[in-house]
Amino acid sequence: MKDVVSTRVKLSIFAVGLLSFTGILIETSMNVTFPTLTKVLNVSLGTVQWLTTGYLLLTTVVMSTTAYILKKFNPRRIFVFAATLCLIGSIICMAAPNFPILMSGRLLQAVATGLSTPLMFNLIFLEVPQSKLGLYTGLAGVVISLAPALGPMYGGIINRVWTWREIFVGVIPLIVILFLIGYFSIQGKAPGTKGISFDYGSVIGLAIIFSMILFTFDQAGVHGWTSLNFIGWLIISIAVIGIFSWYNRRSSRQLIDFSILKLPVLRLRLFSYFSLQFINIGLSFVLPIFAQTALKVDSAQAGLMLLPGSLLGAVVGPFAGYLYDKKGALIPLLFSGSLITIGSALFWFKSESLTLTSITLIYLILRIGFNFGFGTSLSDGSMQVQGPKKSDQNSLFSMMQQYAGSLGTNVLSVVISAAALTSGTKNTVYNTILGTKIDFIVLTVLSLSVLISVIYVYFRYEKKNN
Structure with a gap:
């Protein structure tokens, strides 16, 4: 059959x-x-x-x-x-x-x-x-x-x-x-x-770009967001990205066919996929640090508080995929964007009064939202291309979700370090709470952006085709 x-x-x-x-x-x-x-x-x-x-x-x-x-x-x-x-x-x-x-x-x-x-x-x-x-x-x-x-x-x-x-x-x-x-x-x-040559230059270029971006944000954690170290490396990183884009457009060889990014729905699904993994891995790093530093719990308790959300999220993931197969992308992605925005906002508004129980419950909401949207974004992105270009789409999405985790950990940890530099106090608990609150604001804005992208795709592209 x-x-x-x-x-x-x-x-x-x-x-x-x-x-x-x-x-x-x-x-x-x-x-x-x-x-x-x-x-x-x-x-x-x-x-x-x-x-x-x-x-x-x-x-x-x-x-x-x-x-x-x-x-x-x-x-x-x-x-x-x-x-x-x-x-x-x-x-x-x-x-x-x-x-x-x-x-x-x-x-x-x-x-x-x-x-x-x-x-x-x-x-x-x-x-x-x-x-x-x-x-x-x-x-x-x-x-x-x-x-x-x-x-x-x-x-x-x-x-x-x-x-x-x-x-x-x-x-x-x-x-x-x-x-x-x-x-x-x-x-x-x-x-x-046949007819495709491996692009060694692009591999080296991507390795340099990925390393430079992480190093640039590290400078903010060490010297502050307004330091010459951070601003200087930021300018250099942007210049290198520009050079790589110029090279990729003119090279006869091919690592990934980046022309698929001209497809607007695929581009926005990649944004959702990247952002969800950024939020997922970033929170798995920030929340245990917050719990151990501000709430004074041990590492075992800090790790276990994330387990209920992770397990429930794993259960709803296949259901979200089934829903996508039957109803399309809108319902699971809209549900996902709404829950991750609500969860991130709750972490932000309650950042100064969080407890082990409230973290567990809010993370439960956020992880359900994550798993509703993560696989669905990839599935719908894959539907935008056909034939050999599916390999390019697969490679691009896999590469960016992996880097999203690395960047999420890097950026959110840097925010906490930078907050300690500018707070004017050496109180570790206060600095951690302050830095974590800024992290939650960043994640709320990112979550809201994901939700807006879902609504935009529906009204701009999908509704016209129905």
């Missing part, structure tokens, strides 16, 4: 999806081990943070290449390569005697995640019938959104009961099982890259 998804396809998506889940889980679980690693490996906190920063940057850059890679290599070959790198990286990290070797293992895992996440969506777009696209994209969204919430809990428990090395021990058997499932279930042929 045309609308039936075969067991083979389900297993192939399951294998690639769980490989992506494993990569993201390890990434976020390592964050809670940083204080331990600084002592065990005898490095500074600034150095050990590159385990996350370097991982996210390399994952983003690898994702930028997948539009070409998905056309060049068969899906099974890509999966085998990614799973092998993830396994080797996990073994290296497990046995690492020092920081450089641990970092090298993490970078191998970054390449694996950078390949597996776009591959997961590519299998969905190519092998799942259009009538079930929203449902399966919603399930894939659960993989991306649930792992960051479970990671700190997994890492914290393992690190408390055993050591940080067991974080990697625990995933090695899973990777081997996924390798076997994927090897025997993943099929398909690459469409080929």
Whole structure:
């Protein structure tokens, strides 16, 4: 039957999806081990943070290449390569005697995640019938959104009961099982890259741009928003982005076909997709810091307060996809934009009187909104392009959602640091509350922008076609 998804396809998506889940889980679980690693490996906190920063940057850059890679290599070959790198990286990290070797293992895992996440969506777009696209994209969204919430809990428990090395021990058997499932279930042929040359210049350019943007915001956290350091690097970053745009328009080679951004609906769905992940990962960083600093709770309580929202959000994700399949994009995206705006605004207005219970409840509202819109934005974005351009759309969306998480953590942490510079006091609790309140204002404005973009698309494009 045309609308039936075969067991083979389900297993192939399951294998690639769980490989992506494993990569993201390890990434976020390592964050809670940083204080331990600084002592065990005898490095500074600034150095050990590159385990996350370097991982996210390399994952983003690898994702930028997948539009070409998905056309060049068969899906099974890509999966085998990614799973092998993830396994080797996990073994290296497990046995690492020092920081450089641990970092090298993490970078191998970054390449694996950078390949597996776009591959997961590519299998969905190519092998799942259009009538079930929203449902399966919603399930894939659960993989991306649930792992960051479970990671700190997994890492914290393992690190408390055993050591940080067991974080990697625990995933090695899973990777081997996924390798076997994927090897025997993943099929398909690459469409080929005839007439397309790989653009090494664009890869280098994107790596420089992504790094410079993060470094620029770091300057605000160290020197303030009005400092010459921040303003100077901001100007340089804008100039580099301009040069890259000029190069990309004139280059005969192709990394990603950025011309798809000329499609207005796709462009606005990408904005929603990016913004939702910015809010999701940013809050998963800010709220535990706020709870531990202002409310004086321990790390376990701070991590567990996000769990109800994450679990409920994971449940509603597939339902949102089903709703998209039956009713279209408007209802789930309108519901999503409304809830994330309400949730962000509640955090803002109650920032000085938040409790562990109120954070849990407000985060519950916000996560339902996130999961209603995250997969739907991707599904509707994929419907705007056809044929080989789906690989470009998939790569672009995967790359930007990955970078959104990195940028969200970076920007919101910088806001807190900058607030401490300008507050005129060294009271850590006061500075954290002040900085977090500004973060909530930023997220409220961003959430409202997402809601407005949904309404604009409907009245400007979709209503005319109905």
